[in-house]
Amino acid sequence: MEDGENALDSDLGNPINQLPTVLLEELISTFRGKKIRGEFLKEYGRIKPCVLPLPLPPHLRTLNLTTVTRWWKGSDYISDLLHLATIKSPNLETLLFDYFTCRYLANFSFIPKFKKLRILDISFTKTDDDCFLLIGKHCPDLRELHAKASGKVTDDGIRNLCVTGNCKFVRKLNLEYCYKITITGIQLALDNLPQLRALRHECLLEGLAEIAQYATVQKLDLPQYSLSKLYVLYNTVYKSGSLRQSVLLCPNVTEVYLNIRKEGFKDTDLLSLLLLEKLYTIEIVSVVPFPFHRNITFDGVVPLLKKFRYILKRIKFEGFLYVDIPTIIEFCPNLESLTIKDCQTTQSTETEVERPILQILKKLIVRNSTSSSENLFALLSSPSLVYVSMIGCDALNDHVFYRAANLHSFHNLEILCLYNCDSITKNGIDIFLQETNPLEKIILCRSPNSRITREDIVNWNETAIWIEKNWRFNFIFEFSSSCLLQIC
Numbered sequence: 001m002e003d004g005e006n007a008l009d010s011d012l013g014n015p016i017n018q019l020p021t022v023l024l025e026e027l028i029s030t031f032r033g034k035k036i037r038g039e040f041l042k043e044y045g046r047i048k049p050c051v052l053p054l055p056l057p058p059h060l061r062t063l064n065l066t067t068v069t070r071w072w073k074g075s076d077y078i079s080d081l082l083h084l085a086t087i088k089s090p091n092l093e094t095l096l097f098d099y100f101t102c103r104y105l106a107n108f109s110f111i112p113k114f115k116k117l118r119i120l121d122i123s124f125t126k127t128d129d130d131c132f133l134l135i136g137k138h139c140p141d142l143r144e145l146h147a148k149a150s151g152k153v154t155d156d157g158i159r160n161l162c163v164t165g166n167c168k169f170v171r172k173l174n175l176e177y178c179y180k181i182t183i184t185g186i187q188l189a190l191d192n193l194p195q196l197r198a199l200r201h202e203c204l205l206e207g208l209a210e211i212a213q214y215a216t217v218q219k220l221d222l223p224q225y226s227l228s229k230l231y232v233l234y235n236t237v238y239k240s241g242s243l244r245q246s247v248l249l250c251p252n253v254t255e256v257y258l259n260i261r262k263e264g265f266k267d268t269d270l271l272s273l274l275l276l277e278k279l280y281t282i283e284i285v286s287v288v289p290f291p292f293h294r295n296i297t298f299d300g301v302v303p304l305l306k307k308f309r310y311i312l313k314r315i316k317f318e319g320f321l322y323v324d325i326p327t328i329i330e331f332c333p334n335l336e337s338l339t340i341k342d343c344q345t346t347q348s349t350e351t352e353v354e355r356p357i358l359q360i361l362k363k364l365i366v367r368n369s370t371s372s373s374e375n376l377f378a379l380l381s382s383p384s385l386v387y388v389s390m391i392g393c394d395a396l397n398d399h400v401f402y403r404a405a406n407l408h409s410f411h412n413l414e415i416l417c418l419y420n421c422d423s424i425t426k427n428g429i430d431i432f433l434q435e436t437n438p439l440e441k442i443i444l445c446r447s448p449n450s451r452i453t454r455e456d457i458v459n460w461n462e463t464a465i466w467i468e469k470n471w472r473f474n475f476i477f478e479f480s481s482s483c484l485l486q487i488c
Contacts, residue, residue, distance in 0.1 A: 060089040066098040066121075078104040086113035093117060099124040112138040123148035123174070132157035136165020145170055148200075149177040155185035162192040169193075175201040176233055183207040190225050198229040205232060205242045212245035222248055229255040238264045244272035255281035255314075260296055267300025279308040283316035287342075298323050305331040318342055325375040329356055337363040338379070345371040358382045362412075367391040373400050383408035389417040396421045398428035405431050414438055419445040426456040433465060445478040 056063075063085055065078065078101055085092060092114045097105070102125040111117075111134040118141050122131070127150035135142065145167070147153060158181065161167050170193050175181055178201065186207035189199060208225075215222050227250040232238065236259075243265075247253065253276055258265070273279065282304060286296045298320050305312065309331045316339040317323050323343045328335070335358050361382035366389075373395040380388070381404055390396055401424075404410070416432060416439065418424060429452070432439055446452050457477060466473040 056084055056088040058089060058091065060085075060092060062094040062096075063089070063092055064094070064096045065101040066096050079106060082110045086110055090114065091116050094119040096121040097123070097125070108134055111135060115139065116141055118142060119144040121146040122150070125150060126152060128152035129154055129157035129160055133160040133165070136161040136167050140166040140168070142167045142170055144172040146172075146174040147178065148174050150175075151178065151180065153178050154180045155182055155188065157181070158185040158188045161189075163188055167193075169195050171195050172198045173200070175199070177202075177235075183210055187211060191223075194226060196226055198231070199227060200231050200233060202233050202235045202237075204230075205236060205238065205246050208246040208249050209239065209242035212249055225250050226252060228252050229257070232258045232260070232265075234259050234261055238262065238269075240264065240266075240269065243269050244275070247272050247275045251275075251277065254278045257281075257283045259285045261287055264295075266295040267297055270296070270300045271303060273304055274307055278311055279304065280311060281314040282308075282312065283314070283339075284318070284320075285316070286319040297321065298327075302327065302331075310334055313337065315339070316341075320344070322346060323369070325371065325378065326355065329358055329378060333358065335361050337361070339363075339365040339367075340369050340371075341365070341367040343369040345369055345375055360384045363387045365389045365391075366393055369393075371395055373397060376400050377403050380404040381407055383412065385410065385413050387415045388413060389415075389419075390421050391417075391419040393421050394423060397423040398425055398431075401428045401431050409434070410437060410439075412438065414440045415443075416441070417443045419443075420447045420450075422447055422449045422451060425451045426453075426459070435465070435469060439473060441474045441476065443476045443478070 065081075090113055093116055095114060095117060096119070098121075102122065105125060108122075108127075108131045111131070115138055117139045120135065120139070120142060121144075123146050125147075127147050129152070131150075132147075132153060135145065145161070153175070159165075162170065173189060173193070173196060175185075181201060181203070183203050183206055186199070186201055186203050187210075189196065190207070190211075212222060214220075230246060230250060230253045232243075238260075256273060256279065273282075282301070284296065284301065298317070301317070305328065310333065312332045312335060314337040315328065315332065315335060316337075318339070318341040320343045322345065323340055324346045325340075326346070328338070333356060338358070338361060355378050358379070359382065361379070362384050364379055364382070364385060364387070366376070366379070368391055371393065376390075376393060376396050377400045380400060396418075410432060413432070418429075429442070429444065432442065444452070460475065464475075465471075466475065
């Protein structure tokens with residue numbers, strides 16, 4: 001590994017350092033990532049990573065170690081790369097690790113070298129209070145800190161970060177699964193980060209409720225926090241009324257993410273969200289295990305759809321006993337993203353009734369949810385669809401695709417994912433293989449009951465128009481046993 005003087009000298013006259021930063025970061029990502037891993041290893045074999053010609057110019061803004069292939073991940077490589085970055089790229093603004101790269105961090109001595117960090121992801125590490133002390137002391141410009149599952153961080157770590165520390169402008173703070181952080185630490189973050197927009201921690205609702213209760217008992221004005229995203233996480237212990245108290249303290253919330261895994265949350269609690277002035281996103285995952293009773297229903301959601309109908313942009317429902325798709329279409333005409341997973345839906349079979357169309361719906365995911373072909377047609381009727389993923393939709397057939405294509409030819413669709421939709425045949429897929437379509441990828445996974453045969457696959461290979469026409473297009477075919485590897 002080069003020392004500091006030699007590393008800087010080696011940059012002189014290197015033309016790659018004259019490339020625009022955005023282009024250079026893409027080249028680095030491509031070189032380290034999966035895009036060329038197979039070809040590189042095949043041609044050159046397993047080469048010691050530290051001798052690879054990785055460009056790290058002074059103006060590099062992002063170092064994304066999550067793109068480093070597992071072939072190259074190791075303690076020497078990660079530590080050498082970080083050491084080189086502290087010398088050549090001290091103005092780094094974004095530094096991202098993942099579970100694999102974090103395992104090879106011996107310590108956090110590199111943090112003081114990057115004084116201009118704005119985004120730092122050190123999730124899944126043995127991060128402790130001393131690490132937060134370094135961040136708080138040396139990274140005053142930090143805007144996002146992701147420290148998920150940092151099991152050693154306590155309330156003192158939060159104090160080191162933003163009370164005695166200099167990180168006063170953090171907007172996103174992810175502390176999920178940091179179980180040594182208590183309500184005290186959450187309140188410290190809320191009180192000392194005036195620009196905080198998103199805080200993920202299991203004690204958030206409880207901390208907000210306690211603040212509200214204290215203010216009420218002391219006859220004080222309720223404090224107002226700047227959160228715009230409200231999370232109820234997997235292991236949140238919900239107490240009745242705490243959602244309402246949280247909304248009163250965070251009136252600027254526009255996105256709500258509820259992951260309900262235990263009893264206690266009811267439809268009446270959802271009505272607390274009516275106190276909000278605006279709501280752009282609502283995601284509700286209701287997966288209460290047997291034998292507990294699910295107290296959240298689609299009927300409890302309808303009042304929210306009615307109030308925020310024209311401004312709702314993103315909806316996700318998972319684990320509901322039933323969801324009424326026509327109601328969603330009627331009340332939320334400006335939806336851009338809709339996800340329905342593991343739900344029962346109303347089985348509308350009316351074909352003559354003219355229904356409204358979600359004109360600007362761009363992303364559609366329907367997964368393991370019973371639905372009629374008419375409901376699927378209504379959703380696929382959006383002319384703006386860019387991304388469609390259908391999983392386990394038995395009612396999806398060629399006719400549904402034909403009818404939707406007759407409306408808009410799927411002229412905006414870029415990605416189509418179909419998993420175990422066994423009623424689809426080759427004719428249904430051929431609808432999308434048109435030269436006028438901007439399609440970039442089809443992922444097709446079939447079960448043993450699929451109506452797509454091996455002969456169909458052979459025919460596609462022999463008459464691959466996308467190869468003949470030199471399209472930028474990937475057609476990925478998988479059997480059900482390997483579908484999870486490609487799931488969208």
